[in-house]
Amino acid sequence: xxxxxxxxxxxxxxxxxxxxxxxxxxxxxxxxxxxxxxxxxxxxxxxxxxxxxxxxxxxxxxxxxxxxxxxxxxxxxxxxxxxxxxxxxxxxxxxxxxxxxxxxxxxxxxxxxxxxxxxxxxxxxxxxxxxxxxxxxxxxxxxxxxxxxxxxxxxxxxxxxxxxxxxxxxxxxxxxxxxxxxxxxxxxxxxxxxxxxxxxxxxxxxxxxxxxxxxxxxxxxxxxxxxxxxxxxxxxxxxxxxxxxxxxxxxxxxxxxxxxxxxxxxxxxxxxxxxxxxxxxxxxxxxxxxxxxxxxxxxxxxxxxxxxxxxxxxxxxxxxxxxxxxxxxxxxxxxxxxxxxxxxxxxxxxxxxxxxxxxxxxxxxxxxxxxxxxxxxxxxxxxxxxxxxxxxxxxxxxxxxxxxxxxxxxxxxxxxxxxxxxxxxxxxxxxxxxxxxxxxxxxxxxxxxxxxxxxxxxxxxxxxxxxxxxxxxxxxxxxxxxxxxxxxxxxxxxxxxxxxxxxxxxxxxxxxxxxxxxxxxxxxxxxxxxxxxxxxxxxxxxxxxxxxxxxxxxxxxxxxxxxxxxxxxxxxxxxxxxxxxxxxxxxxxxxxxxxxxxxxxxxxxxxxxxxxxxxxxxxxxxxxxxxxxxxxxxxxxxxxxxxxxxxxxxxxxxxxxxxxxxxxxxxxxxxxxxxxxxxxxxxxxxxxxxxxxxxxxxxxxxxxxxxxxxxxxxxxxxxxxxxxxxxxxxxxxxxxxxxxxxxxxxxxxx
Ligand code: MOS
Numbered sequence: 001x002x003x004x005x006x007x008x009x010x011x012x013x014x015x016x017x018x019x020x021x022x023x024x025x026x027x028x029x030x031x032x033x034x035x036x037x038x039x040x041x042x043x044x045x046x047x048x049x050x051x052x053x054x055x056x057x058x059x060x061x062x063x064x065x066x067x068x069x070x071x072x073x074x075x076x077x078x079x080x081x082x083x084x085x086x087x088x089x090x091x092x093x094x095x096x097x098x099x100x101x102x103x104x105x106x107x108x109x110x111x112x113x114x115x116x117x118x119x120x121x122x123x124x125x126x127x128x129x130x131x132x133x134x135x136x137x138x139x140x141x142x143x144x145x146x147x148x149x150x151x152x153x154x155x156x157x158x159x160x161x162x163x164x165x166x167x168x169x170x171x172x173x174x175x176x177x178x179x180x181x182x183x184x185x186x187x188x189x190x191x192x193x194x195x196x197x198x199x200x201x202x203x204x205x206x207x208x209x210x211x212x213x214x215x216x217x218x219x220x221x222x223x224x225x226x227x228x229x230x231x232x233x234x235x236x237x238x239x240x241x242x243x244x245x246x247x248x249x250x251x252x253x254x255x256x257x258x259x260x261x262x263x264x265x266x267x268x269x270x271x272x273x274x275x276x277x278x279x280x281x282x283x284x285x286x287x288x289x290x291x292x293x294x295x296x297x298x299x300x301x302x303x304x305x306x307x308x309x310x311x312x313x314x315x316x317x318x319x320x321x322x323x324x325x326x327x328x329x330x331x332x333x334x335x336x337x338x339x340x341x342x343x344x345x346x347x348x349x350x351x352x353x354x355x356x357x358x359x360x361x362x363x364x365x366x367x368x369x370x371x372x373x374x375x376x377x378x379x380x381x382x383x384x385x386x387x388x389x390x391x392x393x394x395x396x397x398x399x400x401x402x403x404x405x406x407x408x409x410x411x412x413x414x415x416x417x418x419x420x421x422x423x424x425x426x427x428x429x430x431x432x433x434x435x436x437x438x439x440x441x442x443x444x445x446x447x448x449x450x451x452x453x454x455x456x457x458x459x460x461x462x463x464x465x466x467x468x469x470x471x472x473x474x475x476x477x478x479x480x481x482x483x484x485x486x487x488x489x490x491x492x493x494x495x496x497x498x499x500x501x502x503x504x505x506x507x508x509x510x511x512x513x514x515x516x517x518x519x520x521x522x523x524x525x526x527x528x529x530x531x532x533x534x535x536x537x538x539x540x541x542x543x544x545x546x547x548x549x550x551x552x553x554x555x556x557x558x559x560x561x562x563x564x565x566x567x568x569x570x571x572x573x574x575x576x577x578x579x580x581x582x583x584x585x586x587x588x589x590x591x592x593x594x595x596x597x598x599x600x601x602x603x604x605x606x607x608x609x610x611x612x613x614x615x616x617x618x619x620x621x622x623x624x625x626x627x628x629x630x631x632x633x634x635x636x637x638x639x640x641x642x643x644x645x646x647x648x649x650x651x652x653x654x655x656x657x658x659x660x661x662x663x664x665x666x667x668x669x670x671x672x673x674x675x676x677x678x679x680x681x682x683x684x685x686x687x688x689x690x691x692x693x694x695x696x697x698x699x700x701x702x703x704x705x706x707x708x709x710x711x712x713x714x715x716x717x718x719x720x721x722x723x724x725x726x727x728x729x730x731x732x733x734x735x736x737x738x739x740x741x742x743x744x745x746x747x748x749x750x
Contacts, residue, residue, distance in 0.1 A: 001535075001592075001593065001594040001595070002594065002595050002596075002597060003531050003532075003535065003594045003595070003596045003597070004596075004597050004598075004599055005527060005530070005531035005534070005596060005709045006599070006709060008527075008530050008531055008534050008709045008710070010489065010492060010530060010640070010710050010711075011492065012491070012492025012493075012495060013492070014487075014488035014489075014491045014492045014498060015488050015489060015492050015640075015642055015643075016640075016641065016642065016643075016644070017488070017643065017644075018643060018644040018645035019484065019488065019498060019643060019645065020484075020645070021481060021483070021484045021646065022483050022484045022487045022498065022503070023248070023477070023483045023484070026248075027248070032247070032248040033218075033247065033248065034201050034204070034220065034248050034249070034250050035201075035204040035205060035206055035218045035219050035220040035221075035246065036202065036204035036206060036218075036220075036278060036280045038206050038208075038218045040206060040208050040276045040278070041276075042275065042276060043206075043276045043277070043278055044073055044121050044122065044123065044269070044273065044275050044276065044277045044278070045121070045122055045123070045124055045125035045127075045128050045277070045278055045279075045280075046076075046119045046120065046121050046122075046128060046262075046265055046266060046269050046277055046278065046279040047119070047120045047122070047125060047128035047129045047131070047132045047279075048116045048118070048119055048132070048261075048262070048265060048279065048281065048285060049116070049117055049118035049119070049120065049132045049135050049137075050113075050114040050115060050116055050117065050285065050288065051110045051112075051113060051114060051115040051116075051117050051137075051139075052113070052137070052139075052673075052675075053110055053113065053139045053141050053144075053673075053674075054110070054112055054113040054144035054146060054353045054354075054673065054674025054675065055110055055111065055112075055141070055142045055143070055144035055353045055674070056109075056110050056139050056140050056141040056142045057108045057109050057110060057139065057140050057142075058078070058108040058110065058117060058137060058138075058139055059108075059138045059139060059140050060136075060137070060138045061077060061117070061118065061135065061136070061137050062135070062136035062137075063075050063077075063118075063135060065131075065134035065135075065136070066120060066131040066132065066134040066135050067131075069122070069127055069130060069131040069134065070127075071122045071123040071124060071127040072120060072121070072122045072127060072128070072131045073121045073122055073123065073273065073275075074121045074269070074272065074273055075118055075119070075120050075121065075131075075135075076105060076118060076119040076121070076265065076268055076269055076272065077105060077117065077118045078105045078106060078107050078108055078117070080272075081105045081268050081272065082235060082268050082271045082272055083235075083236070084103065084106075084234050084235060084236075085233060085234055085235075085236060088100045088101070090233040090234055091103060091230075091233070091234055093226050093229070093230050093258050093259050094223060094225070094226040094229075094257075094258075094514055094515050095226070095257040095258045095359065095515060095517070096162075096258065096324070097158075097162050097165075097320075097324045097325055097326045097327055097356065098158060098159045098160040098161070098162060098324065098325045098327070099159065099321075099323050099324030099325050099356075100323050100324065101258075101323075101324065101356075102115075102261070102321075102323060102324075102355065102356065104116050104261045104264045104265060104268075105117070105118075105119075105264075105265075105268065110139065111321070111322060111323060111353065111355075112288075112321065112353055112354050112355045112674075113288075113353075113354075113673065113674050113675040113676070114285070114287070114288035114355070114675065114676070115288070115355075116261050116265065116288075117137065118132075118135055119265045119268070119269055119279065120132045120135070121269050121273065121277060125278075125280065144353040144674040145352050145353055145674075146352050146353055146354055146669050146671060146674040147352075147669070147671055148294045148295075148296060148317065148318075148319045148350055148352065149296065151350050151352065152296060152317050152350060154350050154351070155317045155348035155349065155350050156348055156349065156350075157346075157347070157348055157349075158320075158325040158327045158347070158348075158349050159325045160325070161327070162327050165327045165328065165329060166329055166332055167347065168314075168316075168331040168332050168345035168346055168347050169332065169335065169343070169345060169401040169402075171343065171344040171345075172341060172342060172343050172344075173341060173342035173343070174342065175300075175311045175312065175313050175342050175343050175344040176311075176313070176344070178302055178310045178311035178342040179300050179301075179302035179310070179311035179313060180302075181302070181310075182302025182303055182304065182310045182311055183303065183304050183305045184302070184303045184304070184305065184307065184379060184382050184383045185300070185301070185302050185303075185382075186299075186300070186301050186375060186378045186379050186382055187298070187299075187300040187301075187313075188298070188299060188300075188375065188378065188738075188740055189296060189297065189298050189299075189740065190296075190297045190298075190299065190370065190371040190374060190375070190740045190741070190742075191294075191295065191296050191297070191740065191741045191742065192292070192294065192295045192297075192367050192370065192661075192741075192742045193294055193665075193666040193667065193668075193742060193743070194291045194292065194293070194294050194319075194666070194667040194669070194676075195291060195292040195360060195661065195665045195666065195667060196255075196286070196287050196291050196292075196360075196665075196667050196679075196684060197251075197252070197253045197254060197255035197286075197289075197290075197291075197358075197360055197361075198283075198286075198681065198684065198686060199250060199251030199252050199253055199255055199256075199286075200250045200251045201220060201249065201250025201251060201252075202220075202280055202281050202282065202283065202286060203220050203255070203256065203260050203262050203280075203281045203285075203286055203289060204218075204219075204220050204262060204278065204279065204280040204281065205217060205218065205219045205220070205262050205263040205265075205266040205267070205278070205279055206218040206219075206266070206276070206277075206278040207266045207267050207269075207270040207276060207277050207278070208276045209270045209273075209274055209275055209276045209277075212241070213237075213241060213271075213274070214241045214242075214243075215231070215237070215241060215242045215243070215267065215270065216243050216245065217231065217242065217243065217244045217245065217263070217266075217267070218244075218245050218246065219244055219245070219246050219259075219263055220246065220249060220250075220252070220256050220260075221244070221246045221249070221252075221256045221259070221263075221476065221515075222249065222252050222254075222256045222257050222476050222478050222515045222516045222517055223257065223474075223475075223476060223513070223514060223515030223516060223517075224244040224245065224246050224474050224476070224506055224507060224508040225244075225474050225508055225512055225513065225514065225515075226257070226258070226259060226514075226515050227244045227246075227259050227263055227508075228242055228243075228244040228508035230259040230263070231244070231259070231263070231267050234264065235267060235268075235271060242508070243507070243508055243509055244507075244508040245506060245507050245508070246476060246506040246507075247505070247506040247507070248477070248506070249476055249477065249478040249479060249506075250479065251478065251479050252478045252479075253360055253361045253478075254290075254358055254359035254360045254361060254363060254517065255286070255289055255290065255358060255360070256478070257358065257359055257515050257517050258290070258358065260281075260289050261289070262279040262280070262281050263279075265279050266278060266279040283679075283680060283681060284679045284680060287667065287676050287679035287684075288355055289355070289358070290355060290356060290357055290358025291355075291357055291358060291360070291667060292357065292358075292360040292363070292366075292367070293318040293319045293320065293326060293328070293357035293367075294318070294319040295316060295317065295318045295319075295330060295367050296316070296317045297314065297315065297316050297317075297330065297331075297367070297368070297371040298313070298314070298315040299312075299313065299314050299315075299334065299371050299372060299375040300312075300313040301313075301375055301376070301378075301379045303379055303383060305383070306383075306385075306393065307379065307380065307383040307385040307389075307390040307393050307394070308393055308394060309338055309339065309340040309394050310340070310342060311340070311342050311343070312334050312335055312338065312340045312342070312343040312344075312345075313343070313344050313345075314331045314334045314335075314343075314344075314345045314346075314368075314371070314372065315331070315344075315345070315346045315348075316330040316331045316345075316346065316347045316348065316368070317348050317349070317350060318330065318347070318348070318349050318350070318357070319349070319350055319352050319354065319357060320349040320350065320351055320352070320356060320357060321351060321352065321353075321354055321355055321356040321357070322351045322352070322353060323356065324356040325349050325351075326349065326356050326357040326358070327347070327349070328359065328363040328364030328367075329347075329363075329364035329365065329368065330347055330364045330367050330368035331345040331346060331347045331368060332345065332364075332368065332401070333365060333368040333369050333372055333449055334368070334371075334372040334375075335396075335400060335401050336396065336399060336400075336401060336449065336607075336609070337369075337372065337396060337447055337449060338372075338376070338391075338394040338395075338396055339394055339395065339396045339397075339400055340394070340400070341400070353674055354674075359517065361654065361657060361716070361717055361720050362450055362654075362717035362718070362720050362721045365448075365449065365450050365451075365717065365721045366658075366661065366717075366720050366721055366724070369446070369447070369448065369449060369721050369722050369725060370661075370722075370724045370725045370728070370742065371725075372725075373446035373447055373722055373725030373726070373729070374446075374725045374728050374729060374738075374740065376390060376391065376394075377444065377446075377725070377728075377729040377732065378738065381431075381732075384429075386427075386429065387444070387445055387729065388415060388419055388424060388445060391415065391447060392412070392415070395411070395412065397409075398607075399607030402607060404605065404606055404607045405605075405606055405607070406606060406607050406608070406609065407452070407603075407606035407607065407608045407704050407706035407707050408637075408639065408702050408703065408704035408706070408707070409609065409611060409637070410611065410637035410700045410701070410702040411447065411449075411611040411612075411613065411637060413635075413637065413700045413701075413702075414611055414612055414613035414635040414636065414637050414698075414700050415447075415613045415635075417613075417635045417698050417700055418445075418613040418614070418615050418633045418634065418635035418698060419445070419613070419615060421615075421633045421635075421696065421698060422443075422445075422615035422617075422631075422633040424443065424445065424615060427443045427733075431732060431733050431734070431735065431736035432734070432735065432736045434733075434734070436619060438621070438622070438623070439619040439620060439621055439622070440619070440620045440622055440734040440735055441617065441618070441619055441620075441630075441734055442617070442618045442620065442729075442730040442731055442732065442733035442734025442735065443615070443616070443617055443730055443733055444615075444616050444618070444725075444726045444727065444728065444729025444730030444731070444732065444733055445613065445614060445615045445616070445726050445729065446613075446614050446722040446723070446725035446726040446729060447611070447612070447613060447614075447722050448610075448611065448612035448613070448614055448634070448636075448718050448719075448720075448721035448722030448723075449609050449610065449611050449612070449718075449721060449722075450519060450609065450610045450714075450717045450718040450721055451518065451519070451608065451609060451610070452519070452523065452608040452609055452610050452638075452639065452704075452707045452713035452714060453518055453519070453520040453523065453524070453608070453714070454520065454523050454524045454527065454598035454603070454707065454708035455514050455518075455520050455524040455598070456512075456514070456524070456595060456596065456597050456598065457473065457475065457512075457513045457514070457524045457525045457527070457528035457595075457596055458473060458474070458510075458511030458512040458513060458528060458593070458594065458595045458596070459471060459472065459473040459511050459513075459525065459528040459529050459531075459532040459593070459594065459596065460472050460473070460510070460511050460532065460591065460592065460593040460594075461490070461529075461532045461533050461535075461536040461591065461592050461593075462536075462589075462590065462591040463536065463540065463579060463582075463583050463590040463591070464583060464590075465583050465584055466580070466583070466584075467500065467565075467578070467579055467580025467581075467583045467584065468500055468501070468502060469490055469491075469494060469496055469500060469501045469502070469533075469579075470501075470502045470503075470504060471486065471490045471501070471502070471503055471504070471529055471532070471533065472503070472504035472505065472507075472510045472511065473486075473504075473505055473510055473511050473513050473525055473528060473529070474505065474506070474507060474508055474509075474510040474511060474512055474513045475505050475506075475513035475514075475516055475521055475525045476505060476506055476515070476516040476521075477505060477506065477516070478516050480516070480521070480522075480646070480650060480715075480716050481643060481646030481647075481649070481650070482503075482505065482516065482521055482522070482525070483503050483505065484643060484646055485522055485526065485642040485643050485646065486503045486505075486525065486526065486529050487501050487502075487503050488642060488643060489526050489529045489530050489533070489642070489710070490503065490529055490533055493529075493530060493533030493534060493537060493562075494533065494537065494562050494565055494579060495562065495563050495564040495565050495566075496565045496579070497565075500565070511528075511593055511594075511595070512595065513525055513528075518714075518716075518717070519610070519713070519714030519715060519716040519717045519718065520714055521714065521716075522642060522712045522714050522715070523639075523707065523708040523710065523712040523713060523714050524596075524598075524708065526642065526708075526710050526712055527596055527598075527708045527709050527710050527712075528594070528595075528596035530709070530710055531594065531596045531709070532592050532593070532594050532596065533592075535592045535594060536590070536591065536592035537562045538557065539590065539592060540562065540567060540579065540582060540590065541557040541560035541561070541562065541567055542557045543582060543586055543590065544557075544560060544567040544577050544582055545557050545560065547577070547582065547585060547586065550577050550582075550585075551575045551576065551577055552567060552568075552569065552575060552576075552577050555569060555575075559571075562579070565578060565579050565580070566578040566579055567579065567582065598708065602706065603706060603707070606706050606707075608704075608706065608707045608713075609713075610636070610637065610638045610639070610713040610714065610715075610718045611636075611637045611718075612634055612635060612636040612637070612651075612718050612719075612721065612722060613634070613635050613722075614632065614633075614634045614655075614658075614722045614723050614725075614726040615632065615633045615634075615726060616629055616631070616632045616723070616726040616727050616729075616730045617629070617630045617631045617632070617693075617730060618630060618727060618730040618731055618734055619734070620731060620734040620735050620749060622735070624746060624750075625745075625746030625747065625748075625749035625750035626746050626749075627663055627727075627731055627744060627746070627749060628691070628693065629659050629662075629663070629691075629692075629693050629727055629730075630693040630694070631693045631694040631695070631696075632655055632693065632694075632695045632696070632723070632726070633695075633696045633698065634651055634655055634695075634696070634697055634698070634719065634723075635697075635698040635699075635700050636651055636697065636698070636699055636700065636715070636718055636719070637699075637700040637702040638699070638702065638712075638713040638714065638715050638718060639702050639703070639704045639707060639711045639712050639713035640702075640703075640704075640710065640711040640712050640713075641699050641715075642712060644699065647697075647699065647715050648697045650715040650716055650719055651697045651715060651718070651719035652695055652697060652719070653719060654717070654718065654719020654720035654721075654723065655695050655697075655719055655720070655723055656687055656692065656695075657687075657719075657720050657723075658719070658720045658722075658723020658724055658726075658727070659687045659691060659692070659723065659727065660685070660686050660687040660743075661720065661723065661724045661742060661743065662723065662724040662727035662728060662742065662743060662744055663687070663691075663727065663743050663744055663745070664685035664686070664687060664691075664743050664745070665684065665685060665686065665743055666678075666684075666685075666742070666743050666745075667679070667684060724742060727744070728740075728742075728744055731744055731749065735749060737749060
């Protein structure tokens with residue numbers, strides 16, 4: 001059944017309440033199992049061998065010593081692997097950009113450093129790892145290119161579009177001329193380095209080889225349906241013979257959107273050996289799975305003396321691989337956030353000898369907004385206008401690029417509430433004018449914005465004979481709180497307490513859902529859960545009226561409603577049948593399954609976005625150049641907040657990561673070898689508790705009946721957007737020094 005729900009309203013005691021995670025106990029007691037933790041009898045372990053050159057081909061591979069290790073069962077290479085599909089389309093997954101996806105063990109060609117070239121399969125992972133160290137490879141090396149700056153002259157538009165990617169709007173007016181004649185001008189280049197996701201859980205796949213070659217796969221993934229389709233197509237297997245499970249994910253942030261090579265290798269080994277195989281990557285190896293692209297962004301802003309924008313030029317160059325054109329929305333945000341009729345934006349890619357970049361928390365948004373929000377701060381300083389005031393003067397009440405109204409936009413309220421809470425009115429205008437002991441103090445602010453989306457999603461609701469409600473869908477919970485918020489929605493649909501509801505997800509046998517990404521899951525799957533429960537509710541009312549010896553027998557179902565876990569007459573709540581009684585007495589199925597689709601025709605008439613305002617205070621030690629983010633206040637307008645506790649955690653997580661993006665995170669490439677040098681948590685500097693200041697999150701009330709029927713915009717990504725700019729602007733205010741190249745490390749501040 002397909003449903004386009006309208007008029008479904010969320011109400012009830014659970015939604016909106018800061019309830020604890022329903023899976024919290026399972027997680028902290030270790031009962032929640034991750035992809036590498038499922039016990040499987042007679043399991044073999046794979047360890048991956050990676051290329052040490054960035055471009056060229058394998059000439060010889062000597063496996064003799066590795067094979068001689070007792071306990072090594074087999075070694076997969078490009079000359080020993082199962083047959084795979086030749087057709088590029090079969091390799092495309094739900095998140096594939098234009099181009100040809102990487103095919104592990106395809107042939108002798110090396111396309112990037114750390115490319116998987118062999119899988120050692122052994123009785124234990126230690127043996128496999130040891131044997132991997134004994135593989136001898138000789139290469140014929142070719143010159144490689146990994147440096148975006150060196151090769152920026154090769155920049156060109158992406159070859160084609162990707163679902164979810166909006167090319168920058170077409171140029172409007174003569175932006176260069178308008179810039180030249182503007183009273184106030186700034187023109188600068190901003191850069192961001194390669195960054196890696198570094199989720200806590202390593203990428204892993206456990207493939208259980210069952211009767212008749214059926215595969216049960218425990219995979220670290222943001223979408224079991226994505227892994228499932230990929231394995232079926234690439235290996236030419238019947239979909240029915242594959243089941244992918246991923247009940248828990250230890251963080252992913254985009255790194256598990258696409259099927260990663262450990263999945264391919266584990267399946268390839270299982271099919272070759274007809275045995276169960278597990279492949280777990282090391283932290284170092286996970287740096288080979290995709291990354292936030294490196295970008296160079298030129299922004300030129302022209303304004304009148306009052307700071308009103310006359311010209312916006314935003315040119316972006318991003319890195320991609322030689323085989324796929326990775327694309328994300330980087331340049332579009334500048335004119336979405338600020339009203340300006342004369343503008344020119346572009347987004348070009350430079351193919352390099354690297355693995356394809358990959359979506360990472362707020363892909364495109366985190367980078368583009370860093371640049372525009374720093375540029376606006378520069379403009380404000382030059383025009384002698386307060387940074388918040390200049391944003392209000394250029395505030396976009398409509399999406400000027402598409403000439404659409406916003407479905408809702410409480411950004412002004414975000415500015416007002418966060419600035420009030422932060423104490424922004426006490427800020428001095430001049431840089432270097434605030435001190436705390438020997439430290440310079442700086443206050444900076446920025447805007448955040450992210451898309452609010454609804455995707456098709458399937459769900460099934462079952463009232464079990466014991467009266468429990470079980471709702472299932474193939475979506476994921478990547479740590480965001482999906483289990484919890486879906487439990488709240490389902491519980492309220494029938495007025496049940498939370499502990500009478502079970503949510504099942506992360507299983508490809510369940511009703512279809514896309515990857516958990518883009519911050520769309522709460523709104524999309526939430527709508528599906530809500531709509532399916534509402535449909536089941538109608539069925540339950542009908543059954544209650546049909547049931548013999550029921551107090552509701554013969555009552556028209558239109559006069560019945562479900563309240564507090566029971567069916568009752570709308571005007572006479574004393575005549576009532578508990579759902580648990582109905583379930584116990586009813587013979588047969590009490591279930592409803594549906595695919596729930598968005599009202600795209602209605603939605604297309606509106607621009608749909610989540611907004612935030614970020615205010616940051618930094619303390620800069622002038623002797624050492626060290627920056628500490630002392631406090632931050634973020635106000636978020638994201639429609640309805642299903643659970644203020646899990647919501648706050650999402651935003652806090654984004655703010656913490658924003659600190660990393662601003663101050664420390666950077667994957668450095670050795671240009672001689674074309675290899676990442678700091679692929680470990682010792683040298684890739686993630687922010688830790690000791691780096692945290694006092695962070696506060698405010699949610700601004702916002703109603704939105706367009707974005708999806710439950711009015712939920714999603715929170716997974718908005719928390720990081722704008723944070724790096726707020727911090728960089730605060731560093732400028734503290735020191736008078738403008739650092740445009742992320743991360744703002746001490747050598748750049750000194
Ligand atoms: Mo998100 S980067 O869409 O997982």
